[in-house]
Amino acid sequence: MGKKKKEVDDRFKKFGTVSFTSISKVNDFVDYLEQGKIMATKCKECGTVFFPPRADCYQCLKSDMEWVDVTGSGKLVSYSKLEYGPVGFEDDLPYSIALLDYGDFKVFGRLAGDIPEDKIEVGMQMKAEANKLPNGQLNYVFHKA
Amino acid sequence: MGKVGIIGVGQSAFVRGYPGSIRELAFEGFKECLEDAQISAKDIDSSIICSSPEYDKQRSPAGVLAEYLGLTPQPTCYLETLCSSSSMGVRMAYSLIKSGLHDIVAVIGFQKMSEISSAESQERMGRGADIQWESPFGTMMPAYYAMYARAHMAKYGTTSEDLALIRVKAATYGQINEKAVYRKPVTFEMFSDPESPISNPVASPLRVGDCCANADGSSCVIVANEEKARALCKKPVWILGLGAASTSVNMAGRDLFTGLTVGEQAGEQAYKMSGVTPKDIDIAEVHDCFTIAEMMAYENLGFARPGEGKELIKSKETYKEGSIPINVDGGLLSKGHPIGATGGSQMRTIVLQLRGEAGEMQVEDPAIGLVHNIGGVGLYGNVTILGR
Numbered sequence: 001m002g003k004k005k006k007e008v009d010d011r012f013k014k015f016g017t018v019s020f021t022s023i024s025k026v027n028d029f030v031d032y033l034e035q036g037k038i039m040a041t042k043c044k045e046c047g048t049v050f051f052p053p054r055a056d057c058y059q060c061l062k063s064d065m066e067w068v069d070v071t072g073s074g075k076l077v078s079y080s081k082l083e084y085g086p087v088g089f090e091d092d093l094p095y096s097i098a099l100l101d102y103g104d105f106k107v108f109g110r111l112a113g114d115i116p117e118d119k120i121e122v123g124m125q126m127k128a129e130a131n132k133l134p135n136g137q138l139n140y141v142f143h144k145a
Numbered sequence: 146m147g148k149v150g151i152i153g154v155g156q157s158a159f160v161r162g163y164p165g166s167i168r169e170l171a172f173e174g175f176k177e178c179l180e181d182a183q184i185s186a187k188d189i190d191s192s193i194i195c196s197s198p199e200y201d202k203q204r205s206p207a208g209v210l211a212e213y214l215g216l217t218p219q220p221t222c223y224l225e226t227l228c229s230s231s232s233m234g235v236r237m238a239y240s241l242i243k244s245g246l247h248d249i250v251a252v253i254g255f256q257k258m259s260e261i262s263s264a265e266s267q268e269r270m271g272r273g274a275d276i277q278w279e280s281p282f283g284t285m286m287p288a289y290y291a292m293y294a295r296a297h298m299a300k301y302g303t304t305s306e307d308l309a310l311i312r313v314k315a316a317t318y319g320q321i322n323e324k325a326v327y328r329k330p331v332t333f334e335m336f337s338d339p340e341s342p343i344s345n346p347v348a349s350p351l352r353v354g355d356c357c358a359n360a361d362g363s364s365c366v367i368v369a370n371e372e373k374a375r376a377l378c379k380k381p382v383w384i385l386g387l388g389a390a391s392t393s394v395n396m397a398g399r400d401l402f403t404g405l406t407v408g409e410q411a412g413e414q415a416y417k418m419s420g421v422t423p424k425d426i427d428i429a430e431v432h433d434c435f436t437i438a439e440m441m442a443y444e445n446l447g448f449a450r451p452g453e454g455k456e457l458i459k460s461k462e463t464y465k466e467g468s469i470p471i472n473v474d475g476g477l478l479s480k481g482h483p484i485g486a487t488g489g490s491q492m493r494t495i496v497l498q499l500r501g502e503a504g505e506m507q508v509e510d511p512a513i514g515l516v517h518n519i520g521g522v523g524l525y526g527n528v529t530i531l532g533r
Contacts, residue, residue, distance in 0.1 A: 016281020020272055051397060052278040078299070078402055080291035081349040082283065087267045089283035096349075097282055099292065099396050106397040110282050122299035139281065 016139050018088040025055035028067065033138045036130045040105065041065040051105040070107065073127040073145035074100030079111055079120065091134070098142055100126055112141040119144070147371030149239050150381035151531065152249075153182025154493035156364040159326045159481035162259045163361035167203060168213035171255045174363035174486065175214050178251070182367045184377060186215035189367070190247035193237055194223050195230035195254040196485030199269045202260055210253060225485070228434065229520035230254060231364060232488030232527035236387050238368040248373050254490075255363040256483035266359075274522070275395040287356055287435065288348035289396070289522040294437035295350060296402035301452030305350050308436040309336040310458045312343075312354045312478055315433065317464070319479020321505045324490075326360040326481035355436040360481025364489025366496075380500045385513070386419030386530035388412060394524050403452075407526025408432075408445035408517060415515070415528040416447075423447035426469060426530075427511035428498050430491035432519040433476040442517050443471070446528070470508045488518040488527065499533050 010022035011030045032039040042049045043057040044064045051070060056063045079098035089095075096111040107128050111120065125145035132138060155177030157163075163170050171194075179185065192214075194207040203209055211221040226233045231254030238250035258266065274284045297303045316331035335343040336354055343354035374381040388411035393399050399406070416422060423446060431442035443454035448469050457463055463471040474480060474494040477487060495514035497503045516529040 012277075017283055019281050020276040024277065052275075052395065078292040078296040080288040080295060080351075081346075082285060082288050083346045083348065084285065085283045086280075086285060087264060092283055095283060097284055097288055097292070099402075106399075108279055108282070108395060108397045122295060 014138050017092055017133055017135065017137055019137070026053045029053050030138060032067065033130050033140065038070040038128050038130060038140050039067045040070050042068045049104050051107055070102065070128060072102065073125045074102040074107060076120070076122055076124050076126050076142070077101050077106065078122060081117065100128060100142060110139065110141050112143045115144065148374075149242050149384045150369055150371065150374035150378065151366055151384065151492065151496050152369045152374050152378040152381055153178045153184070153367035154365070154489075154496045155179070155181055156324060156486065156490045156493050157362050158324045159360040159362035159483055159486075159490070161326060161360060163257055167201065167206060167255060167257050167260065168210055170257055170361060171210045171253055171363045172214060174255070174365045174489070175251070175253060178365035178367055182377065184249070184367070189216060189219065189249050189251045191219050191241060192216045192221040192251045192253060193234040194221060195225065195234040195252065195488070196256050197225055197227055197230060199272075200256055200258050200260050200266075200484070210255070214253070216251065226525040226527075227520035228432070228482065228484045229488055229518040229525050229527045230485045231366070232491070232516060232518035232529060233389065233525070235366055235368060235384070235488070235492060235529060236389055236527060239384055239387060242368060242370050249367065249369045252366045252368065252489060253363070254365070254486040254488060256485040257361045258359045258483060259361055278395055278397075285348060286522065287351050290435040290437055291348040291351040292396070293402055293441065294435070297437060297440065298350065300403050303440065303452075303455050305336070305352070306333075307455040307458065308355055308440065309333055311433065311436040311439050314458065314464060315472060315476045315478035318473050318506060319475030322475045322480060325475045325479045327358055327475070327479045351435060351437070357434050357477040357482045360483045362481065362483035362486040362490070364486040364493060366489050366492045380533070382496045382499050382531050382533060384529065385421070385532045386415035386417070388414030388418070388528040390414075390526050392524060394521070404441045404445045405519060405523035405526060407523050408442055408519060408528070411526040411528040412446045412517070415530045419530040419532070421513060421530060425513050426515045427513050428473070428495065428508050429469065429471045429515040429517065430474070430494050431471055431476075431517040433472055433478050434482055434519070436478070438519065439472065439476065446515065446517060465506070465508050473506050473508060488516070491516045491518055492529065492531070495531050499531060
């Protein structure tokens with residue numbers, strides 16, 4: 001009998017069309033995404049909200065975080081529609097990467113594919129929503145608020 | 146403590162698919178630099194080898210290159226800050242000399258981007274960002290700079306036509322730079338001609354013509370203390386000011402999208418250290434990996450007010466005959482951008498200009514020059530001010 005293989009928590013490999021990270025202390029983010037929730041972390045010591053979520057607060061040097069919902073809407077800071085993509089993203093093309101400003105934090109992601117380009121304007125209000133990709137992976141996309 | 150000077154500069158031709166290994170590529174820039182400085186490898190006390198490791202098959206290239214170039218047993222090390230690696234190398238060389246540890250230091254930059262296959266390169270490009278939170282969305286370098294372009298357009302009314310003018314300028318000088326990879330003319334009309342590859346969209350609003358080309362190349366800058374510089378060199382060029390900064394790799398951690406904070410901050414530091422202002426700069430090399438990057442550099446370095454960079458290019462003030470000639474060697478857009486070699490190549494252009502040895506590209510009698518070199522998507526920034 002060989003040694004029992006240690007179970008690896010690699011949930012993060014489900015994030016995005018292609019994930020380049022499998023193990024992270026914020027793996028719960030992926031479970032929340034599966035439940036349709038986009039979550040940030042909040043430092044219990046100083047109250048700073050982090051998006052993308054962090055396991056550690058560089059200000060307090062504490063690692064005591066709670067999960068908080070990303071709610072409401074954010075302002076579209078900028079976006080770009082890609083005609084070429086990296087290996088592994090060919091089936092998604094064309095797609096647009098974008099950044100939303102929620103005030104206390106910003107969220108980097110993708111625009112929902114069904115928004116016509118002439119309806120997109122820098123400064124418009126949008127909201128991030130969890131999204132299941134055709135290949136079974138998870139991400140989030142921005143819709144008009 | 147005395148001054149620190151540049152006593153030699155060199156670079157290989159920047160080419161597609163260099164027919165040799167990385168050590169042979171590095172030799173080309175190093176040889177030109179030693180011949181320029183009229184010294185030999187044994188006169189050099191230490192070397193700093195700069196490249197971006199994701200393109201290298203060789204692990205720890207510093208030792209391999211140092212041996213090939215005859216720089217052993219002197220100390221050597223590897224340094225990387227992406228596309229600004231060799232400018233950061235000059236900053237470190239300055240520090241080694243200023244501390245009194247060494248008299249003469251060689252900064253060798255190289256990149257053989259064709260060392261890996263196109264598919265491997267594509268895969269690495271996908272990781273040229275925050276791999277945990279951004280790359281899973283399918284990011285690429287042009288798309289990030291395109292987001293800056295979009296934000297600049299939305300805030301200041303900058304247009305794709307304004308950006309095209311920057312590429313037209315670059316191509317004007319790329320044609321007369323024998324070291325450049327792209328030596329064909331680019332006209333304004335090509336940007337609106339669907340038959341021309343220049344007009345093809347890459348990542349909106351940027352088109353093929355807005356992007357620099359990958360290339361293989363090497364560069365070398367030899368830095369010395371004042372005593373050695375005066376003894377060995379007829380026309381030493383002095384390092385008057387150095388600035389460097391960093392920021393969040395993730396776009397979500399940034400506040401400015403119409404300029405690069407690292408360029409601004411590095412510029413302010415370099416101006417302060419050298420005691421000069423943007424008006425005193427006679428010629429500049431700025432990091433034009435994309436046309437929008439040059440536009441933002443105009444503004445971040447104080448050559449134009451925020452949002453007014455387009456006026457500078459429209460009035461041709463950044464041409465050779467203008468008030469502030471910028472990238473009159475063709476810039477990254479025409480020369481090509483072999484990541485680790487780029488900063489050293491920019492330094493070479495300014496040093497040759499200040500010595501009056503830039504040939505057809507020479508501007509009239511410049512005394513103070515500036516090098517602006519950015520790593521990643523505004524992740525690292527270095528500004529170096531040089532004077533006669």
